[in-house]
Amino acid sequence: MAFRIFRDSNKDNAGDFIGESAVTQSCEPCMKTNISKTATVFCKDCDEYLCDTCKNPHTVYKPGQHNIVNVQDNTSAPVILDMKGMDKCHEHARKIVFFCQDHSKLCCLSCVHIHRKCDQLDEIAQVSGQTQTDLQAIKQSLIKLRTEADAIIAECKQSETGLNESIAKISAEVDTMKDRIIQLFEEAKQKLISEAIQFKTAKVKRIGNKCDASLKVKEELNTVLSMCCVVLERGTPSQQYIYSEQMKEKRKTIESTIDEQKKITFSSTVTVSFPKQVTSLLEMGSNSIKLNYDGNKTGILFHCNFTFGLILITVFVYCSDSPDNKERYEV
Incomplete structure (x- = not known):
């Protein structure tokens, strides 16, 4: 057939x-x-x-x-x-x-x-017997082309695998950097709070001393004021004169003590300042992290570059010694 x-x-x-x-x-x-x-x-x-x-x-x-x-x-x-x-x-x-x-x-x-x-x-039918050699050559060339196609397919799969792995790696790198920043801020916060508490303890002690001094003055005033009322109501003119002269000196001493206490002032506000590196990072927003890939002329091979400056948190506390003085604490 x-x-x-x-x-x-x-x-x-x-x-x-x-x-x-x-x-x-x-x-x-x-x-x-x-x-x-x-x-x-x-x-x-x-x-x-x-x-x-x-x-x-x-x-x-x-x-x-x-x-x-x-x-x-x-x-x-x-x-x-x-x-x-x-x-x-x-x-x-x-x-x-x-x-x-x-x-x-x-x-x-x-x-x-x-x-x-x-x-x-x-x-x-007459010339077909001469084509086996040509067909064998075609077969070999087709086998070679199939091998090349297999290589391209393998390369594509490898590229896709590499892409998936690099994307996963990017996520891990960003998470690691985020954890480091959070840890850094947490450590800075703890140090800041510790120093703020130390500062508060010192200031509360000075406030207590001022309050104690004022309480003593108040007690003394209550005593002399009560005596003054009695002398005014029941004392003889001689007694009133003597008490009046003595109270003039006493009043000067009490006035001097109160003036000294009034000069001692304390601020009830403590503030925090951040360095320019931190504020600049916040201003950049989501642009603070850049993606690098080989097709991008500006950079990169699938890794994240993230630059973060030294975190410097400064506390300014207004002191009572002078209205213009500020005590500075750095974390």
């Missing part, structure tokens, strides 16, 4: 070239009616492939003995090669039987009328 290619030493090469799915055992009676069905059995006596539908009519109506075997069990039978329409003319849907060398075109019987005046129109 015209479509049958018998098994020989080139079977494996043909399988490598066209792929496993291209080599099929088709039912030959069905092929005669342009029906494509996969053969399930092979008649060794008739040298014919059959499907399940054609098997019984073949053994019943066709004369002779029929040694029917399953296709899977048959290792010496010919193989039907399905060309997937490649052996048909695209213009006329007829079997290709010629090749026009002048136009490098495969031709069917209908095409011959167009190419009949060409200088070299070869019948494929």
